[in-house]
Amino acid sequence: DTPKKDANIITYGIDVAKWQGVIDWKKVKEEGITYAMIRVGFRTLDTGIIVEDPYGEYNIQQALKNGIKVGIYFFSTAINKEEAIEEAKWVAKFIGPYSITYPVAYNCEGFTDPNNRQYGMTKEERTDLAISFLDYIDKKDYTPMFYASKNELEGDAQWNTNTLSKKYKIWVAQYINTIGEDMKSSYSGEHHMWQYTSKGVVSGISGPVDLNLAYFEYEADAKPKDDKATEEVVADPTALINFKEVSETVTAKAETNLRSFPSSKDPDTIVAVLKYKDTAERIGVGDNGWSKLKYNGEILYAVTSYLTTDLDYQEKQEKQEKHENQVPSIDNPEAGITFTQVNENVTAKEVTNLRIVPSTEIDDTVSEVLYNGDIAIRTGIGDNGWSRVEYKGKTLYGVTSYMIVVEQN
Incomplete structure (x- = not known):
């Protein structure tokens, strides 16, 4: 539909x-949201691999299901025309089966970071890549749109803004301190959409979200470009957690809840209880303090x-405590x-008592005095700071730090 x-x-x-x-799109609709610009994917900053946003398709499906019109954006780090067109083709194929009424936007940021693969490219080179992407999107009968911040756009600071604004809709990011009915962007150039805060609060979304104004609307929904059937996607609640893959058998130290979601906030997520000596296969250790397990087929x-x-944790703990x-x-x-066994000659650094008990807490336990030059045979070094020695036919104990090893002649 024409805007x-x-x-x-x-x-x-x-x-x-x-x-x-994971967004509750029904609640978002009830907030009065007209449209959602949904990221479907990105090219990585370092390796340059195209990666699907783990919630991209779920968000498209659920937004449409709840009567919210959908636009799209892709985060690009293309470094040549071939990569830019590859990104555009990937996006067009991904969104083909869906009603995409609002624009499809090109998003490119972070190029001043030395670790970014686009570092060192000129604004002319980056502008040409954006044009390659957006022209392909236009040929596929989507509305192309270019996204950038006010500071990047003004005065052609980081982009050839004049060239881009003549060809495509412009989506400008410029955050304001006070939000009200009469608010306006201070960006002087022509723009069609304004991202005015990154700290929006919308029911159905946990945490902050970007809010936008569009100065156009569509009365009807666009028809899908591809009639391919799609299956409804279920959102993976753990998509934001990095799990290190492992394969090991675990048990509970005492007992612990096994949940369908790695959070203890909702008691309804408890599926089972793992007790000591019960076992499960751990397949991942998350960076959020949770482990992913296979247990009874789940x-x-x-x-x-x-x-x-x-698997003998409690017995060992009890033995250790005892x-x-x-x-x-x-x-x-x-x-x-606990004594570490040794067999070596020692003498006193100066002079030290040798006791029948490795402790000064008991009176009248001094049996011998070891002087520097007297030789005793040390048979053990204790974890309490005492050594066990054989001296004058007796097993005695002296403070380890008061002794030194002497070489045998």
Whole structure:
């Protein structure tokens, strides 16, 4: 449908990508949102691979299902004409089965970063790539639109703005401090859509979202360019979590809930309880503190710190606690102490007491005095700072830091 534009027309919309998570589009519609500019994909900043936005198709389907008109944008890092056209073809194929009424926009940012593959390109080179992308979109009978910030557009600072604005709709980003009915962008150039804040609050979206005004509207929905049938997409709630792939058997340290979603906010997500000695296959460790598990044929999630790969965890813990709670005594001088076995000659740095118990907490335990030059045989170094030695036919204990090793002649 041809856009209708006059001085009085303003339509209210949002633009979304994976950062907005799983959106409740019914609630978004109830907020009065007319359209959504949806990111469908991007080319990576370093390797230059085209990647589908994990929520792109879900967002298109659900926005349309709830009566919200859809526009599209793609984040480009193309470095030559071939890549720019490749991006445009990828977008056109991706959106072909859907009613895309609002424009299809070219988005390119971050090119002043030395780590960006576009670093060092001139504005003329980047403008030519945008034209290649948008001309292909135009040939596919979509409305092409160019997105950039006010600072990049004004005075041809980063783009040949005059050339682009003569050919395509312009979507300008310029954020304001006060939002009201009479607000206007301070961008002086012609523009058709204005992104006026990145901190919008819209029901159905957790967290901030970009808000936009369009100075045009469409009375009817565009027809899909491709009659290919599509299946309804289910949004993956974990798409924003980076999971390191693993394959290992785990159990609970005590017991822990297994959930359908890696968050403890909703009690309704609890599917099962994993108890100590019950096992599950861990297939991923997330950067959010959760693990991905296979359990009884389902993919579930548990807090990583509540799991262990040690299937004898509790027995070892009990043994360790029992060991740590033991106190050296005359009857059991090495209780609670772990000794590393050695066999070496030692003497005192100056002079040190040798005791029948490796502790100063018990009175009258000094048996011998070791002077510098006297030789004892050390048979163990304890984790409590004491050494076990053989001296004058007795097993005794001295402070490790008061002794030095001497070479045997």
